Amino acid sequence: MKFSVVLPAKNESSAVGSTVARVRAVLPDAEILVIDDGSTDGTAMQAQMAGANVIKHPYSKGNGAAIKTGARLATGDCIVFMDADGQHDPADIPRLLRELKNGHDMVVGARQKGSQASMGRGLANGLYNRLASWMTGHAVQDLTSGYRAVRAEKFREFLYLLPNGFSYPTTSTMAFFRAGYSVGYIPIHAAKRLGKSHIRLLRDGARFLLIIFKIGTLYSPLKIFAPIAFTMFGLASTWYGWTWWHEGRFTNMSALLYSGSVMVFLMGLISEQITALMYKGDS
Structure with missing residues (x-):
């Protein structure tokens, strides 16, 4: 060599x-x-x-x-x-x-x-x-x-x-x-x-x-997106539990955090698919 x-x-x-x-x-x-x-x-x-x-x-x-x-x-x-x-x-x-x-x-x-x-x-x-x-x-x-x-x-x-x-x-x-x-x-x-x-x-x-x-x-997109999504989901659940216990209602903030967590997670999944396509020719 x-x-x-x-x-x-x-x-x-x-x-x-x-x-x-x-x-x-x-x-x-x-x-x-x-x-x-x-x-x-x-x-x-x-x-x-x-x-x-x-x-x-x-x-x-x-x-x-x-x-x-x-x-x-x-x-x-x-x-x-x-x-x-x-x-x-x-x-x-x-x-x-x-x-x-x-x-x-x-x-x-x-x-x-x-x-x-x-x-x-x-x-x-x-x-x-x-x-x-x-x-x-x-x-x-x-x-x-x-x-x-x-x-x-x-x-x-x-x-x-x-x-x-x-x-x-x-x-x-x-x-x-x-x-x-x-x-x-x-x-x-x-x-x-x-x-x-x-x-x-x-x-x-x-x-x-x-x-x-x-x-x-x-x-490794999901290693970035998944923790963010789970954190938002956890915050949404915590806020929902607190407001339901004290006020007996489901708030817009909980809805926003739940929606955001789903969107972030789906973005991670899509990014994983794009990554797989990028490396398809090298496998």
Whole structure:
């Protein structure tokens, strides 16, 4: 099998050269693509000097857009995605590829305790993992890790779904689960990045949650609609019981909540049917 390594980079001149060199030492025959996402420093020059093939975006399109560019241009049967900022240890690449050879379609480097950039980000990632596990029905060990190896042809099936921002790991993981592809994990330790992070906890954290709900709605609609419908039904019954006990009547509010719960549940059922039709050709 032929391997490609894709490194999205924006203003990473302090780290990209050493990262590429370390990847080359581990995989001397691999194709290494650095996607320069509109850098204003010497990122492209440092990557080229280290021996990478550099593809430049004329302006910054986002981390996810760089991932999509790399996925389209990579010639390998398997693609390893990793950060160019020095967080990810290239020595873990053979472990990722070994799991691919064992039958997985995607293998994610799951960051262990002490690898998170901050306590707040660690707590947020824990919340995302539990929420994604509930939606997909599978144990998600690290939803937002950008260090992963994939089978190229299967990853490209979902390029149209991937956002241009920092949420590509979230979307790709949940899409693979929904499609019935095998996702594996290996434990890794992420080092402290070199340079300044481009992620903003509040802005991108809210975006990650939105992506989870969007993908959940797209792939498992009833897991979104059913709890809302049952909650409305419960509120309607509670209000009906209270008004009947105290006033002996059935109110418009109860009727509205009952009707709303039925409508929301039916919308979930219709969405499930649409989802099934979308994946009919892939079954």
